[in-house]
Amino acid sequence: MTRISLTVDGHQVADDVEPRMLLVQYLRERLGKTGTVVGCDTSNCGACTVHLNGSSVKSCNVLAVQADGGEVTTIEGLAKDGELHPVQEAFRECHGLQCGYCTPGMIMQAVDLLKENPHPSEEAIRAGLEGNLCRCTGYHNIVRAVQHAAEQTSHQHPEGVGA
Amino acid sequence: MTATQEPGLKEAPTQEIGRDRRRKEDQRLITGRTRWTDNIVLPGMLHIAMVRSPFAHARITGVDTEAAKAAPNVVDVFTGSEVADVQGVIANAWPLSAEQKAPDHPPMAVDRVAFAGEIVAVVVARSAAEAQDAAELIDVEYDELPAVIDLKRAAADDVLAHPDLGTNISSVWTLDSAEGGTGGNVDEAIAEARENGIVIEREYRQQRLIPAFMEPRSTVVDPTGEQYVVWSATQIPHIARFLLAATTGTPESKIRYIAPDVGGGFGGKLQTTPEEWLTFLAAKRTGKPVKYTESRSESLMSGHHGRDQWQRLTLAATKEGRVTGLKVDLLADMGAYIGIVGGGVPVLGAWMFNSIYKWDAYRFTTTQVLTNKTWVDAYRGAGRPEATYGIERLMTELAAELGKDPLEVREMNWIKHDEFPFTTVAGMTYDSGDYEAATARSKELFGYDELRAEQQRRRDAGDPVQLGIGVSTYTEMCGLAPSRVLGQLNYGAGGWEHAEIRMLPTGKVEVITGTSPHGQGHETAWSQIVADRLGVPFEDVEVLHGDTQISVRGLDTYGSRSLVIGGEALVRAADKVVERAKPLAAHMLEASPDDLEFAGGRLQVRGTDQGVTIQEVATAAWTAHDLPDGLEPNLDASATYDPVNFSFPHGTHLCAMEVDTETGRVRMRKYVAVDDIGNIVNPLIVSGQVHGGLVQGISQALWEEAVHDEGGTLVSGTLVDYLLPTAADTISFETDHTTSPSTTNTLGTKGVGEAGTIASTPAVVNAIVDAVRHLGVTDIRMPCSPERVWRAIQQAQKGAGQ
Numbered sequence: 001m002t003r004i005s006l007t008v009d010g011h012q013v014a015d016d017v018e019p020r021m022l023l024v025q026y027l028r029e030r031l032g033k034t035g036t037v038v039g040c041d042t043s044n045c046g047a048c049t050v051h052l053n054g055s056s057v058k059s060c061n062v063l064a065v066q067a068d069g070g071e072v073t074t075i076e077g078l079a080k081d082g083e084l085h086p087v088q089e090a091f092r093e094c095h096g097l098q099c100g101y102c103t104p105g106m107i108m109q110a111v112d113l114l115k116e117n118p119h120p121s122e123e124a125i126r127a128g129l130e131g132n133l134c135r136c137t138g139y140h141n142i143v144r145a146v147q148h149a150a151e152q153t154s155h156q157h158p159e160g161v162g163a
Numbered sequence: 164m165t166a167t168q169e170p171g172l173k174e175a176p177t178q179e180i181g182r183d184r185r186r187k188e189d190q191r192l193i194t195g196r197t198r199w200t201d202n203i204v205l206p207g208m209l210h211i212a213m214v215r216s217p218f219a220h221a222r223i224t225g226v227d228t229e230a231a232k233a234a235p236n237v238v239d240v241f242t243g244s245e246v247a248d249v250q251g252v253i254a255n256a257w258p259l260s261a262e263q264k265a266p267d268h269p270p271m272a273v274d275r276v277a278f279a280g281e282i283v284a285v286v287v288a289r290s291a292a293e294a295q296d297a298a299e300l301i302d303v304e305y306d307e308l309p310a311v312i313d314l315k316r317a318a319a320d321d322v323l324a325h326p327d328l329g330t331n332i333s334s335v336w337t338l339d340s341a342e343g344g345t346g347g348n349v350d351e352a353i354a355e356a357r358e359n360g361i362v363i364e365r366e367y368r369q370q371r372l373i374p375a376f377m378e379p380r381s382t383v384v385d386p387t388g389e390q391y392v393v394w395s396a397t398q399i400p401h402i403a404r405f406l407l408a409a410t411t412g413t414p415e416s417k418i419r420y421i422a423p424d425v426g427g428g429f430g431g432k433l434q435t436t437p438e439e440w441l442t443f444l445a446a447k448r449t450g451k452p453v454k455y456t457e458s459r460s461e462s463l464m465s466g467h468h469g470r471d472q473w474q475r476l477t478l479a480a481t482k483e484g485r486v487t488g489l490k491v492d493l494l495a496d497m498g499a500y501i502g503i504v505g506g507g508v509p510v511l512g513a514w515m516f517n518s519i520y521k522w523d524a525y526r527f528t529t530t531q532v533l534t535n536k537t538w539v540d541a542y543r544g545a546g547r548p549e550a551t552y553g554i555e556r557l558m559t560e561l562a563a564e565l566g567k568d569p570l571e572v573r574e575m576n577w578i579k580h581d582e583f584p585f586t587t588v589a590g591m592t593y594d595s596g597d598y599e600a601a602t603a604r605s606k607e608l609f610g611y612d613e614l615r616a617e618q619q620r621r622r623d624a625g626d627p628v629q630l631g632i633g634v635s636t637y638t639e640m641c642g643l644a645p646s647r648v649l650g651q652l653n654y655g656a657g658g659w660e661h662a663e664i665r666m667l668p669t670g671k672v673e674v675i676t677g678t679s680p681h682g683q684g685h686e687t688a689w690s691q692i693v694a695d696r697l698g699v700p701f702e703d704v705e706v707l708h709g710d711t712q713i714s715v716r717g718l719d720t721y722g723s724r725s726l727v728i729g730g731e732a733l734v735r736a737a738d739k740v741v742e743r744a745k746p747l748a749a750h751m752l753e754a755s756p757d758d759l760e761f762a763g764g765r766l767q768v769r770g771t772d773q774g775v776t777i778q779e780v781a782t783a784a785w786t787a788h789d790l791p792d793g794l795e796p797n798l799d800a801s802a803t804y805d806p807v808n809f810s811f812p813h814g815t816h817l818c819a820m821e822v823d824t825e826t827g828r829v830r831m832r833k834y835v836a837v838d839d840i841g842n843i844v845n846p847l848i849v850s851g852q853v854h855g856g857l858v859q860g861i862s863q864a865l866w867e868e869a870v871h872d873e874g875g876t877l878v879s880g881t882l883v884d885y886l887l888p889t890a891a892d893t894i895s896f897e898t899d900h901t902t903s904p905s906t907t908n909t910l911g912t913k914g915v916g917e918a919g920t921i922a923s924t925p926a927v928v929n930a931i932v933d934a935v936r937h938l939g940v941t942d943i944r945m946p947c948s949p950e951r952v953w954r955a956i957q958q959a960q961k962g963a964g965q
Binding site: 028033047078091101103122131 | 185186188189190191192193194195196197199201202204292375376377378379424425426427429458459460681682683684847848850851852854855856857858859881882883887888889890891893895896919
C-alpha cells in the first residue's frame, strides 16, 4: 500500500492504495466519483477522461499513485456554484449526448480542447476529440456543441472557456 | 421551432409536440450524477470473475478449482457441472417453428464449449481484483474438438458445431408470393427475363458486426430482501424478469428487475445473458449482493454479434427496367447458440427485400446455420439493414446495366404516393408514404445535378481521385409488433405496450411506461405527449420506467417500437384520465358531464368560461370530500395497446464519396438524409437518432468487421482492432424530413431509431462502386477498406486487360 494525497474536485483527500490501482478505480471505488466511467480496457474510448493538473488524461491510463500531490477535476467538479460550465450547457443545448455514457469524458476533453484552442475549426474539433468514442450521436451534435460553447464564450470571455 | 411573441401579450399555451425541447435527461448526465449499474455498491457486496474457454469447440474433461478456492478473499467458486440443474437456461424465444434445431444453451458450459469466450467457471470474491486473480488459478482441461467457423463451410455440414444435433442447419424459412397468394411465381419471372429482359445475379456479404454500446454490460443482484433485486444494463427488464423466473423456477413475483441508467444498446442489450443468470445464481448461493461488470474485451467476445449473412440474389426485369421478380437466398450465421430473437432476425428481411417497389413475383428463403462462434442476434435494424443493402445494391446494378440514373430506375419501380395504402408482394400493407417528395427534397439538398456534372468532369479529366454518388431509397417496418403476427411467426411473446398515468394531489403527473429507454430521450418525448394530451406543463410531467415494481407491465425497447406503440398506449391512458375526470369536474361545476369539453388542460362548460383544470380535479379527487355518489376518488388510468399494423418510415439518402484510385482510400464528401418518419414529437431528438444511425450504417460500409481466425478466436477482440469510428473519421450531415403521417396510430408517428442505420450502408457502397465503375468494378465487399478498394480496382483492370 502506498499513501497518496491529492485534490479532487476541490477537496483534499488522502488514502492508502495498492500500487496497481488505476486513477479511475480510485475515483470510482474509493471516492464514489462514479460520474467518471470506464468504457474499455485498451485506453481507446476516453470515457474516463478527467483533468490532472489542468490537462486532460485518460484516468484508466494513470495510476492513482501518479496523481499523488496533484489536482484532479472530474465531470462532477466542472460546474461551479451550481452554474454549469459552458461546455456542459452546450452539450445539452445542442443535443450532444444520448445515452450519456461517453459524455463525462467527451465534455472533459472538449474543455481541454477549447483551452488549447478557443476558436477551433470543425476539423480541429474533430481531431481534438479523436480519442473519445461515442456510439450514439454520430459526433454531429457533439461537434456542434463544442462550436456552440466556443461561440458563447467568445462573447462572454474572449480569453476562452478553459477550466 | 422558434415562436416569437408580441411584447405585452400573454403567452398562449404552446403545443409541445413538434417542439425541439432540450432533454430532461441531460442535467444528470452532463454533471456525472448517474446511476449506471456498475456504480451500485451495496453492503457486503461480492464481485465475480468469469473463466472463459479459449477454444471454439472442446469437451471439458476436468476443472481444478482448489487453488482458486484457497485464494485470498474468495467466497465461492462454481463450475457448470456443479450447477447444471439450477443455473436455468438462456432463452431462444423466436424458434420460427417446432422443427427448428437448437442446442441447449446453459448459462455456463457443463461438459462442452461451443465458442471461444464461453464461460466455464465462476469465481466470487470480496473484490473484483481478487476474483480475477483467483480466476487465473483455475485449471481447465479441454479435449479440443473440430470447430466450424466459416458460414458456408458450416452450411455444408462437413464439421458439426453441435454433433448431437446431426446438422448445422438450425432452420429454413420461406416466403413465396405464389404460394402465399400475394403475387406470381418467381422462377417464371426469371425465366421470362432470361428470354426477353434483364437478369441481375449477385452474391453479397453482410459481414459480422459488434453492437459495441459504450457502457459495458453489468449486473448487480441483491438477494437480501424478500424479492431478489436485479439491476442490469439491459434494454429488456420486463422480458428478462419473465425469463429469469421461467427458467430458474424462481417465482416471478419474487424478482424485481431494474434497468437503471443504461448506456446504449442498439440491440446488443436485447438479450438475456449468461452473465446475468450466473450473477443471480452467485447471489443466491452466497446470500450476498453480487456484482459482475464485463471488460470491453469480454463484451466484444461474448456479447452477441450482429448481421453475418451471405445473400444470393436474382433480380428479373424487363428490358426497360421494370422489375418483375426477385429471388432471395440467405445463409445466416447464428453462431454457437440461438439467442433470444436471433433465430428470427433474418426473417424480418422477408418483408423488406421488396422495399418500396412494386413487382409481381417474389421468393425469400433464409437458412439459419450454427457455427462455433459468438452467437448472433439483433443489432440496430435487425434483418432490415441486410435486406435493404441487398435490394439497394441490386437496384443500382440494374440501373448500371441499363445505363440509366439509379433514381430514375427506382422511380420506375416504386409505389406512387397516390397508391397508398398499398399491399406489397410480400403481403404487407404500407399505410402511407411519398417517395417522390422525399427524393425531390433530397436531390435538392444534395445538389444532385451539380455533383453528377462534377463527377463527369473528373471522369473526363482522368482525375486520380474519382467522385461517386450513391443512392438509397429505403423503407423499413417499425413498431414491433402486432401480437397476432408474432404468434403466426412462432414468437414467444406479444408485441403490445403499456402506459399508466398517475394524477398526483399536487397537480404533478407521473407517467409510467413499459418501454425502457437507454439513450433515446423518452423522458422528454413522453412528457411532451402527455403535456399536450392533458394540457399540463411539460415540467409537471415525470416519466418513470425500467423498474418492474414501478412499471409493472411492459415489453421494453427495441425494433423502433417505443413511440409508435408505447406512445399510443400513453395517448390512450391520458384520454382515459380525462374521461375519469369528467364526472367529478361536472359535479364541481354543477353541470352535466355531457356539457363539458376538454381543451388546454381545462374541463369547461361548453359556451361558458366556467371550468376547472384537470389538476384541480385531481386534487379534488384526492381530498374526496365532495364526490358524486359512487365515484372512485382516483383519476389514474392505464392502457395497454396492441398495434394493428407495423409502421413504414422511408426516405431517400444520397451520398457522395471520393475514391483515390491509386491508393484505394475513400473519403466521404457529402451525405444527405431526407426521412419520412410521420409526425415528429421532438425534432432535436429525431435528428440525433438519424445522425447516430447514419454513422453506424456508414461504419458497416467502411470500417467494422468482427473477424475470427481459423481456430475461432475473435481477432478483432479489443477496441484497438474492432474499428469504431471517431469524430475525425466522420463528417457533418444534412438531414431533413417529409411528412406522411402514419394512419395506424393517433399521433401519426412511424419510428426513427433504426432508419439511419438501415439506409446508409448501401448509399455509401453504391457511391464507392459508382466512383470506380468506369474502371470495371461492380462490387466491393464491406468494409470497404483501402486495401479492398485498391484490390477491386486492380482486379477489374486486370480483367479488362485480358
